[in-house]
Amino acid sequence: MAPILGYWKIKGLVQPTRLLLEYLGEEYEERLYERNEGDAWRNEKFKLGLEFPNLPYYIDGDVKLTQSMAIIRYIADKHNMLGGSGKERAEITMLEGAVSDIRSGVSRIAYNKDFETLKVDFLNKLPEMLKMFEDRLCHKTYLNGDRVTHPDFMLYDALDVVLYMDRKCLDAFPKLVCFKKRIENIPQINEYLRSSKYIEWPLQGWQATFGGGDHPPK
Structure with a gap:
């Protein structure tokens, strides 16, 4: 079963992790919570087996993580990308x-x-x-x-x-x-940036003064 990356349907904290996963070619499933799905997240929040329930989360078998830096470091470590010394x-x-x-x-x-x-x-x-x-x-x-x-x-x-x-x-x-x-x-990043998976906007949560809303500034 592919790992699950859960987050709001925004760039936010998890965009570097998406880029890393795409670069590595690692199969993963995204659980994207839409702007109006706050209730959906709250209903699932304490049912996923997360020790510190929050968004983003990453579930890879029995590894269940929250906190964006913990997630990206875990993935990098799996692929020996954290340094040799x-x-x-x-x-x-x-x-x-x-x-x-x-x-x-x-x-x-x-x-x-x-x-x-x-x-x-x-x-x-x-x-x-x-x-x-x-x-x-x-x-x-x-x-x-x-x-x-x-x-x-x-x-x-x-x-x-x-x-x-x-x-x-x-x-x-x-x-x-x-x-x-x-x-x-x-190549992997170029393909991702041109794909339907790529989220261009918003940069932050929808309510943000900068980087929020449904569409980028013209």
């Missing part, structure tokens, strides 16, 4: 945190009614964060070298999101532009 494992963990600083920074302000005001401060700080990744990619194909690791998909998702906030935010970072295209050109 203590140093490499620590660097991958560091990269997770560095990318999360960007993505969680968006989420922290996305639901605020004063988003447009808060966005100014976020975008002022964004170049400093992006430059660290730009510098790391100067002599690397991917964040950890020549091999794809799950923080690459986390960064791809974060870049996709901030570009909706400011279409010019990567103009000063050619390595990041190339990195984003490189991820999109991976």
Whole structure:
């Protein structure tokens, strides 16, 4: 039986995990909860055998996980992608945190009614964060070298999101532009992005001031 990935029908916290699963070619079933299916989730929440019931969840046989980072790390570990040495494992963990600083920074302000005001401060700080990744990619194909690791998909998702906030935010970072295209050109990812499985929108929950609603901005 294929593993089950359960989440709202949004990008949100689980998009990097979807990208990783597609890259690996691992069979999985998505349980997508629509905007009006809050009751459906609440009815199932305590019946799935989850120790800490929440969305997203991932059920792989007797492994039943919640928390997005636990899920993506579990899948990466199954495929020996967490690093071969203590140093490499620590660097991958560091990269997770560095990318999360960007993505969680968006989420922290996305639901605020004063988003447009808060966005100014976020975008002022964004170049400093992006430059660290730009510098790391100067002599690397991917964040950890020549091999794809799950923080690459986390960064791809974060870049996709901030570009909706400011279409010019990567103009000063050619390595990041190339990195984003490189991820999109991976055959498995390219196929996924063009498939009906791909969720373009919303980026956040439907109620979010930024990244919410049913359709992307024109």
